[in-house]
Amino acid sequence: MSGVVGGASNADPAAEVLLAVDGAVATITLNRPAALNALTIPMKERLLVAIEAAAAMPSVGAIVLTGAGRAFCVGQDLRERLEPGASPLDEELARRYNPIVRALRQAPQPVIAAINGVAAGAGASLAFACDLRIAAEGASFVLAFAAIGLVPDSGATWMLPRLVGRARAAELALLGDPLTAADAQRLGLVSLVVPAEDLAAAAAAMAARVADRSFGATAATKRLLDAAFDVDLEATLAGEAAAQAAAGAHPDHAEGIAAFMEKRPPRFSRKR
Ligand code: T3D
Numbered sequence: 001m002s003g004v005v006g007g008a009s010n011a012d013p014a015a016e017v018l019l020a021v022d023g024a025v026a027t028i029t030l031n032r033p034a035a036l037n038a039l040t041i042p043m044k045e046r047l048l049v050a051i052e053a054a055a056a057m058p059s060v061g062a063i064v065l066t067g068a069g070r071a072f073c074v075g076q077d078l079r080e081r082l083e084p085g086a087s088p089l090d091e092e093l094a095r096r097y098n099p100i101v102r103a104l105r106q107a108p109q110p111v112i113a114a115i116n117g118v119a120a121g122a123g124a125s126l127a128f129a130c131d132l133r134i135a136a137e138g139a140s141f142v143l144a145f146a147a148i149g150l151v152p153d154s155g156a157t158w159m160l161p162r163l164v165g166r167a168r169a170a171e172l173a174l175l176g177d178p179l180t181a182a183d184a185q186r187l188g189l190v191s192l193v194v195p196a197e198d199l200a201a202a203a204a205a206m207a208a209r210v211a212d213r214s215f216g217a218t219a220a221t222k223r224l225l226d227a228a229f230d231v232d233l234e235a236t237l238a239g240e241a242a243a244q245a246a247a248g249a250h251p252d253h254a255e256g257i258a259a260f261m262e263k264r265p266p267r268f269s270r271k272r
Pocket residue numbers: 035036038074075076077078079081088089092093097118120121122123142144145148150153
C-alpha cells in the first residue's frame with residue numbers, strides 16, 4: 001500500500017507527508033524538500049494521521065520516519081510563524097506537536113528514524129522521539145531553539161538527557177552547535193551511519209529485522225524501556241513479570257523455543 005494521508009487528496013503530486021507500506025514495514029516520508037521539510041500546520045496534521053494509521057495496521061511491525069531531499073526536517077516552518085494570526089506557541093505545541101510525539105511513543109511498533117540530512121529544532125525532537133536512529137554520513141542534529149530565543153520542545157528536554165545523559169544534553173541544547181552523524185554515533189544517539197545512498201536500504205533492513213520479532217514482546221519491550229527512568233526497581237520487576245507472563249503465554253514463545261531446538265529461524269505469527 002502506498003499513498004497520502006491527511007488533508008491532501010491521493011492525486012496531489014505535492015503531497016507533503018507520504019505513507020508507504022511494504023510488507024511489514026511502513027515508511028513515512030516528510031516530503032517538502034524545497035523547504036527542508038519545515039513543518040507547516042497541514043504537514044503536522046498529516047504526519048499525526050500517518051503515524052496513527054501505520055500504528056493501527058495489524059500487518060505493520062515497524063515504522064520508518066524519514067525525509068525527502070537534503071534534510072530530515074528543520075522543525076517549525078518559521079515563515080508560517082510570521083503569518084498574521086499564527087497561533088501562540090504553547091497552543092501549537094499542545095494541538096499539533098505534542099500529539100505527534102505521543103503517537104510515536106504510543107505506537108506499539110518500534111519507530112526508526114532514517115535521518116537523511118539535517119534534523120533541526122522540532123525535526124531533531126522527532127528523531128529523538130523514535131526508538132532507533134540510523135543516519136546518512138552527511139546528516140546532523142541542530143538544537144536550533146536557543147538561536148531563536150526558544151526552549152527545546154516536542155519532548156526534546158525529556159528525550160535527550162535519557163538518550164545521551166544530562167551533560168551532553170545541556171551542551172547540545174544550550175550551545176546549539178551542530179552534531180555530526182559520526183559524533184552522534186559516538187554518543188550512542190544513532191546506531192548506524194551509512195553512505196547516503198545506502199540509508200533507505202539500511203533502514204528497511206533494520207525495520208524488517210525488528211518487524212520479524214514477536215509483535216507483543218516487542219511492543220512490551222518498548223513500553224518497559226519507556227517507563228524505565230520513571231519507576232523504581234520493584235515496579236520495573238513487576239512490570240517485566242507481567243509482560244513476560246503475557247509473552248510466555250503467546251504461541252510465539254513456543255515457536256521461538258521450537259525454532260531454537262530445531263536450529264532454524266523462528267516464524268512468529270505477528271498476532272497482537
Ligand atoms: O509553533 C511553534 O513555533 C512552536 C514549535 C517550535 C518548534 C521548532 O522547531 S522551533 C525551531 C525551528 N527551526 C529552526 O530554527 C531551524 C532554522 N534553520 C537553520 O538553523 C538552518 O537552516 C539549518 C541548520 C537547519 C540548515 O542550515 P543550512 O546552512 O544547511 O541551510 P540554510 O541556508 O540555513 O537554509 C536553506 C533554506 O531553508 C533557507 O531558505 P532560502 O534562504 O534558501 O530561501 C532557509 O531560510 C530555509 N529554512 C531553514 N530552516 C527553516 C527554513 N525556512 C523556514 N523554516 C525553517 N525552520
